[in-house]
Each structure stands twice: as C-alpha cells, then as structure tokens.
Amino acid sequence: MENKIPDLSKMASTTLEMDPILIDGQKILFDKKVTLMPVTLEEKENGYE
Amino acid sequence: MALAYLKYNGYEDGHYIFYADTGTAKFFRYVLGEKSIKLRVGDRDTIKVLSGNKKTSSLYKVNETLHGLTSLFPLRIPEHEITDRIKYIQLYSFNDAKNKAPTVSNILRLMLVKRHNSEFAGVTLTLETNKKSIAKDYNTMQNIQLKNKALSYREPPLSKVMFWNALVGALPNLLQQAAPILGGLLGNLNLGGTNNGQQTQQSADITNKIVEVLQAISNMSQNVQQSGTQSLQHLNSTYNIKPETLLGLQPVLEKILTPEAIEAIGDDSQKLYMAIKDAVLLTEGRETSLNAVPISKSSSKSIKSDFSKAKVAPALLAALPALMPVIEKALNPELIEAVGNQPVKLFKAIGDAVLKMDEQEIKHLEAINPGVDSADDISKLLQGMSVSRSLYQEDIITYNLVKELNLNCIGTKTVFFKNKNRVLYTKNRQILLPFSITTNKGERLNKKIPRSIIQILIKDPKTSKLVFRKTIKLVDIDISQDIQEAFITTKESQGIPCNTEYKLEISYIWKSKSGKNIGVLKNQYIHFIKDVIYDRIGDRIGDTIPFNNISVHRKFWHKIWAGGYSNSPRWEVAFDIQYILALSTKESGIAKMETRTLKISDNIEESTQHPKRRRIHSRLKSGFELSFKAINSILQLLNQEQLDGELLGALKHSDAKKSFSLSARYRAEMKGREGDTSTLWCYPEFVLRKLHMYKVEITNDYGQVISMAPQEYIIAMPEAIHFIGTKSER
Numbered sequence: 001m002e003n004k005i006p007d008l009s010k011m012a013s014t015t016l017e018m019d020p021i022l023i024d025g026q027k028i029l030f031d032k033k034v035t036l037m038p039v040t041l042e043e044k045e046n047g048y049e
Numbered sequence: 050m051a052l053a054y055l056k057y058n059g060y061e062d063g064h065y066i067f068y069a070d071t072g073t074a075k076f077f078r079y080v081l082g083e084k085s086i087k088l089r090v091g092d093r094d095t096i097k098v099l100s101g102n103k104k105t106s107s108l109y110k111v112n113e114t115l116h117g118l119t120s121l122f123p124l125r126i127p128e129h130e131i132t133d134r135i136k137y138i139q140l141y142s143f144n145d146a147k148n149k150a151p152t153v154s155n156i157l158r159l160m161l162v163k164r165h166n167s168e169f170a171g172v173t174l175t176l177e178t179n180k181k182s183i184a185k186d187y188n189t190m191q192n193i194q195l196k197n198k199a200l201s202y203r204e205p206p207l208s209k210v211m212f213w214n215a216l217v218g219a220l221p222n223l224l225q226q227a228a229p230i231l232g233g234l235l236g237n238l239n240l241g242g243t244n245n246g247q248q249t250q251q252s253a254d255i256t257n258k259i260v261e262v263l264q265a266i267s268n269m270s271q272n273v274q275q276s277g278t279q280s281l282q283h284l285n286s287t288y289n290i291k292p293e294t295l296l297g298l299q300p301v302l303e304k305i306l307t308p309e310a311i312e313a314i315g316d317d318s319q320k321l322y323m324a325i326k327d328a329v330l331l332t333e334g335r336e337t338s339l340n341a342v343p344i345s346k347s348s349s350k351s352i353k354s355d356f357s358k359a360k361v362a363p364a365l366l367a368a369l370p371a372l373m374p375v376i377e378k379a380l381n382p383e384l385i386e387a388v389g390n391q392p393v394k395l396f397k398a399i400g401d402a403v404l405k406m407d408e409q410e411i412k413h414l415e416a417i418n419p420g421v422d423s424a425d426d427i428s429k430l431l432q433g434m435s436v437s438r439s440l441y442q443e444d445i446i447t448y449n450l451v452k453e454l455n456l457n458c459i460g461t462k463t464v465f466f467k468n469k470n471r472v473l474y475t476k477n478r479q480i481l482l483p484f485s486i487t488t489n490k491g492e493r494l495n496k497k498i499p500r501s502i503i504q505i506l507i508k509d510p511k512t513s514k515l516v517f518r519k520t521i522k523l524v525d526i527d528i529s530q531d532i533q534e535a536f537i538t539t540k541e542s543q544g545i546p547c548n549t550e551y552k553l554e555i556s557y558i559w560k561s562k563s564g565k566n567i568g569v570l571k572n573q574y575i576h577f578i579k580d581v582i583y584d585r586i587g588d589r590i591g592d593t594i595p596f597n598n599i600s601v602h603r604k605f606w607h608k609i610w611a612g613g614y615s616n617s618p619r620w621e622v623a624f625d626i627q628y629i630l631a632l633s634t635k636e637s638g639i640a641k642m643e644t645r646t647l648k649i650s651d652n653i654e655e656s657t658q659h660p661k662r663r664r665i666h667s668r669l670k671s672g673f674e675l676s677f678k679a680i681n682s683i684l685q686l687l688n689q690e691q692l693d694g695e696l697l698g699a700l701k702h703s704d705a706k707k708s709f710s711l712s713a714r715y716r717a718e719m720k721g722r723e724g725d726t727s728t729l730w731c732y733p734e735f736v737l738r739k740l741h742m743y744k745v746e747i748t749n750d751y752g753q754v755i756s757m758a759p760q761e762y763i764i765a766m767p768e769a770i771h772f773i774g775t776k777s778e779r
Contacts, residue, residue: 004511004737005732006597007771007772008597013650024775025778026727026728027775027776027778028774029710029727029774031243031772031773032771032772033734033771034714034715034769034770035626035648036713036769037712037713038708039204040205041629041631041710042205043202043460043631044201
C-alpha cells in the first residue's frame with residue numbers, strides 16, 4: 001500500500017475527478033498549497049475568546 | 050474469466066515493476082499514454098481508455114508456468130519507456146493472439162515524484178500511481194508527543210506594525226501638537242553647557258536635520274491626505290512647530306539614560322516613550338536644585354561623554370507618535386478644543402487623565418472609544434504608565450532627582466548583537482555595576498555622604514513591569530571616588546529570564562538637609578545570558594520537504610473539518626479558513642488545535658423549507674502547535690543533527706518563537722449531493738534553515754560579555770500548508 005500523497009496542488013480538479021486518489025476511503029477533490037506568512041499571535045490563557 | 054488488473058509495485062534494476070493479472074486470458078499488452086478519455090459502450094456504460102500520443106507494447110503471452118495458485122504475475126517495464134510525457138498506463142488482455150475478447154484494466158496515473166534521499170544532497174525519482182488506499186501506521190514518530198488542545202491563539206485586531214505605520218502617517222499633526230507641549234514643559238530643564246561654540250554648531254545642525262525630516266514627512270502626509278486614505282482623527286488646533294523645542298527633551302534623556310541605552314532604544318518608539326514618561330514622572334514637580342543639596346563641590350577630574358547628541362533627535366522623532374493614541378483615547382475633542390493653545394495645560398490634562406486611571410477605567414476607556422484599532426498596544430502604554438506610577442508611590446524608594454548631578458556608569462562595554470551594540474551580562478558570575486557621581490560639567494565633588502542607598506531595579510522596558518529589585522545600604526561614601534558597591538549575585542540573577550532585553554535602573558539616593566530623599570539615576574538596556582544566545586533564523590537550505598506520508602508523518606496530518614448536509618438534494622459549502630502555526634515553549638510535543646467555525650450565511654434561514662441547493666458560508670479557524678523538542682524530533686526525522694539541551698534552553702528563553710508565529714489563509718469550496726460527506730485535511734511542508742547563535746567567549750571582571758563567537762546550526766521550520774478537500778465516493 002502506498003502511504004505518500006503526491007503534491008497535487010498544481011493538478012486540475014477535473015483530472016483528480018477522473019483518476020481519484022483516496023484518503024480514508026474518500027477521494028481527493030483539491031490540494032491547495034499555501035505559503036505560511038508571519039503574523040503576530042497572542043495566546044489567551046483560558047483558550048477561549 | 051478474463052481479467053485485466055494492474056498495480057504498481059516499485060522500482061528495481063532499471064525497471065518499474067507492476068503486478069498484472071489477466072485471469073483466464075492468455076495474451077496481454079500494455080499501453081502508455083498522455084491522455085485518458087471516456088468511451089461510451091452501449092447505451093449507458095462508459096469505459097476509460099488512453100488516447101492521444103500513446104505507446105502500445107507488443108502482444109505478450111502469459112507464461113503459465115509462472116502461475117501458481119493465482120494468475121498474478123510481475124510485469125517489468127523498462128525505465129526508459131516511461132518519459133516525462135507519459136502519464137498513464139493501462140493493461141489490455143485478450144483470449145487469443147487475434148485480440149479476441151479484449152478486457153481493459155483501470156487506468157493508473159504515473160507521476161514522477163521527487164523523493165529526498167537521506168543526505169538531502171539530491172533527489173531520486175520514483176513512481177507514484179493513483180487509486181491507492183492510504184494506510185495508517187501509528188508506529189512511526191512515536192517519540193513526538195501529540196495532544197489535542199483548545200484554539201488558544203489569535204491575531205491582535207491590528208498588527209503592531211500596521212498600528213505604528215498608521216501613527217507615523219499622522220506624525221506632522223502629532224508634532225504640531227506634542228512638540229510644543231513637551232518642549233514647553235521640559236524646555237526649562239535645558240541647563241547650561243550651550244555656550245560652547247562647538248555645541249552651538251552641533252545644536253544648529255540637529256535643528257536643521259529635524260526641519261528637513263519634518264518637511265519631508267509633512268509632504269508625505271499631504272499626499273496621503275489627498276488620496277483620501279488618511280483616516281485618523283485630526284485635532285482642530287494648530288501650533289507653529291518650533292523644532293528647537295524638541296531638543297528640550299534632550300537633557301532629560303541624557304540625565305536618565307546612558308549613551309549605550311539611547312543607542313539600544315534605536316527607533317523603538319514605544320520604548321523611548323516609556324523612557325520619556327519615566328523622566329516626566331521623576332522630574333515633574335520634583336526637581337531639586339543643587340542649592341538644596343548638602344554637598345560642597347570642588348572641581349576634580351572631568352568625565353566627558355563622547356556620544357553624539359545627533360543620535361537622540363531621530364529617536365525622539367520616532368517616539369513621539371506614541372503620544373497620539375493617548376491624546377485620542379484620554380481626552381474628548383471638546384476638552385482638547387477648550388485647552389486651546391496652552392501646551393502645558395494640555396499635557397497636564399493628559400497626564401491627570403491617564404495616571405489616575407486604574408485598570409478597569411483603562412478598559413472602559415478602550416471600550417467606549419475604540420478609535421484606532423490598537424487597544425492592546427494602548428493598553429500596554431497606559432498600564433505601563435499606571436504600574437510605574439504605583440511602583441514609585443508604593444513599592445520603590447522615591448526621591449527627588451537632583452538636576453545638577455549625574456550618575457555615570459563606569460566601564461560599560463557593548464557587544465554587537467542583533468544589529469545593535471548592546472550591553473550583555475553573564476549569569477555565570479557576580480555582576481558589578483560601578484558608577485561615579487559628577488556635576489553636569491563632568492566635575493567630581495569632594496563630599497562624603499554618611500548614609501545612602503543604592504537602588505537597583507530591573508524592568509520590562511515596554512511595560513515597566515518590575516522583574517528584580519534590590520537595595521544596598523551604604524555608610525560614609527566618598528562620592529569623589531568611583532562607587533563600587535552595586536552588584537547582583539549569581540544567585541540573584543538566576544531568577545531573571547535570559548536572552549530578553551530589560552531596563553536596568555540604578556539609583557543613588559541620600560537625604561537632603563531638609564530630610565527628603567534626593568538622588569540621581571541612570572538607565573541601561575541589558576540582556577542576561579548564559580553560554581549561548583539566540584541571534585536569528587537565517588537562509589533556507591534546499592527545497593521544502595512535504596510531510597505527505599500519511600504513515601510517517603501521521604501526527605502532522607490534521608483533519609480540521611468533516612461533515613455533510615442532508616434534507617437538500619444538493620449542498621455547497623464555502624469556508625474562509627485561517628490555519629495558524631505557533632510554537633509553545635511550555636510544551637514538549639505537538640498539538641492539534643480544535644477547529645472553530647462561525648457561520649456567515651446559510652440559505653436555510655431564508656425559507657421555512659429545506660432549499661433544493663443548500664448554500665453555507667462559514668469562517669473556519671484551526672491550527673497546529675509545535676515545540677522546540679518536537680522540532681528536534683523533526684530534525685532527527687530529516688537526518689539532521691539535533692540541537693543539544695543548551696541550545697534548546699537558549700532558544701526556549703529567546704524571542705525565536707516569534708519566527709514560528711505563522712498563518713495561512715484559504716477559501717475552500719466543496720459541494721455534494723444529499724448524503725455525501727466531505728473532509729478538510731491539512732499537512733505541512735517544512736524547510737531547513739540556518740540557525741545563528743552566539744557563544745560567549747570572554748567576560749570581564751564586571752560580568753559583562755565583551756566577546757562572542759558566532760555559531761551556525763540547522764533548524765526545521767514550517768514553510769507551507771496543504772489544504773486537501775475530500776468527498777465520499779458514490
């Protein structure tokens with residue numbers, strides 16, 4: 001069994017539709033890679049706003 | 050029964066290996082192609098076949114002698130046949146050599162995937178095929194502790210950078226208001242020493258520089274206003290700015306800050322604002338003339354500062370925007386108008402309003418007058434002022450500042466660190482803080498003070514929160530000599546956090562003839578360090594490394610949403626996602642944070658019946674928390690050298706965690722039919738970066754670090770997030 005998901009972020013969704021790749025029995029609809037940007041974060045003690 | 054089944058099984062000796070099964074069919078061929086199309090078969094059914102440029106193999110006969118209990122056999126395809134243009138493979142099986150009763154397999158997609166080798170020196174290519182089921186293997190990365198926790202992070206309403214940028218945009222207005230106020234109040238403190246021709250020339254140069262800066266900023270602001278983007282509220286009154294009045298703050302700053310401290314402040318306006326506030330608190334109504342001091346002076350050796358006064362002016366300009374939010378928050382426009390052209394009155398009104406507030410009143414002020422969306426920054430400023438005031442009034446020995454005397458720190462050494470010359474003290478030995486007392490002209494005084502006190506305070510430079518306090522009682526101190534009695538023991542410094550900038554405030558206090566406390570002080574910005582200190586995270590090394598193996602990287606895969614909708618034939622959902630990456634210095638593992646959703650719209654609310662197409666729009670927020678220990682495990686996973694305990698300790702007590710405050714935003718849209726379910730997954734890509742640290746080389750007898758050696762290590766950082774949407778198969 002293969003365990004590695006290829007980077008599908010540049011693949012058209014129609015292609016994924018035709019040749020599905022499965023995760024937990026569900027087929028992948030899209031894979032979007034987003035670059036992380038630096039932000040200012042503050043942590044709340046109780047965990048809730 | 051004839052069959053055509055194909056499955057990828059790896060790479061070996063220049064061949065890609067597949068398992069094929071043709072059932073009872075005796076002949077087969079395989080087809081490699083660029084495209085896949087659907088062909089209609091009969092009235093209803095379709096089959097997928099390859100088309101376009103394709104390569105068809107010869108017709109092969111199955112070697113029946115290889116068949117055991119199953120008809121499965123290995124199919125070896127030479128590596129050179131699968132080029133970059135080949136994307137698909139399909140197996141055809143036939144009953145005889147005349148292509149009778151053809152059967153076709155599912156189409157497998159072939160992808161050349163970059164796979165990093167263990168040394169990261171290059172990549173090898175391997176094949177991946179489609180239609181695979183993802184196995185779960187929880188036995189890998191067991192050394193990383195995984196938690197689920199509440200989403201406890203948020204971005205401030207407006208980032209600090211944007212906040213300060215907005216204020217700098219309003220600088221001309223601010224200068225028109227604030228400079229005469231401060232200049233008027235503090236200008237009378239500008240004492241002697243200006244008769245010297247060289248100093249007069251220097252002062253004129255500074256004035257010219259300030260005028261240039263003001264004109265440049267004024268032009269910039271006018272352009273901004275013309276474009277209609279200026280949104281800050283402007284005060285009605287106008288003042289004729291006199292740049293010289295800005296210099297009224299200079300003698301006060303030089304009295305309370307060492308030259309090294311002024312340099313360390315740089316353009317940090319909030320920090321300088323707090324320093325100015327300290328000066329105002331100490332001097333307002335408390336100035337003590339030298340005549341009141343029971344000291345007989347006689348000229349002695351002179352200590353002259355070689356610090357250029359020109360360095361003060363730009364920092365001062367940068368600090369003034371900090372007054373703007375206080376003016377806007379503390380006073381209503383009517384009061385400002387009533388104050389009119391009376392700067393001292395306005396300043397006192399501001400001071401009275403802010404200093405009398407307790408914490409609840411500050412919060413109330415923020416609540417009723419949100420104004421600039423920067424409540425947190427303002428809260429820090431206001432709280433800093435009130436905390437400091439209470440400290441001076443209750444906990445700290447208070448005294449009147451002797452204007453005519455200076456406390457001069459002796460032997461201060463700086464080390465270039467984080468782009469500035471900074472004063473660093475080691476925690477590994479006792480710290481000595483020698484100083485001298487001189488007049489404003491640098492002359493020593495021949496005087497013994499029978500009873501005096503050294504007060505050492507260490508505070509957070511931005512909030513004025515006290516982190517260390519010490520008093521040393523002295524008897525019969527000759528202030529014509531250097532005073533060597535101020536010190537901090539190794540045990541005392543252990544409780545002060547490392548690698549953080551603090552304001553060290555040294556006061557020398559004694560009794561005046563009238564029995565009141567009088568004294569002098571100096572502030573210094575310092576760091577306490579052990580043997581290693583964090584500098585920065587530098588350039589990236591190599592490509593990003595996707596954590597896309599759901600077996601090996603299982604703990605980094607995060608299912609942030611799963612669901613579906615019933616009662617409507619079709620549904621569509623759109624999520625505005627924010628995914629946060631943060632680093633905790635308290636935890637030792639990793640944590641997946643809970644997902645929070647906030648519904649923006651739902652068309653079921655518009656009608657009493659379920660719509661045929663349910664449309665939902667929500668905000669979705671989730672995240673992932675790392676720790677330095679987890680990053681060490683990631684380094685191990687990526688075959689990199691792990692950071693030792695000393696390095697981890699230095700990182701833990703540094704501001705390195707700020708580099709791990711990251712966020713990714715994406716709008717995900719999914720749709721389905723009644724009964725369909727969907728999920729949203731996230732997984733990260735990491736990148737290796739250079740980690741720059743410093744190691745202490747030499748310390749002097751005062752406990753100051755005078756030499757450090759740069760050290761370079763490697764650290765792993767998250768670089769990107771993959772958002773994967775899935776849907777149940779029908």
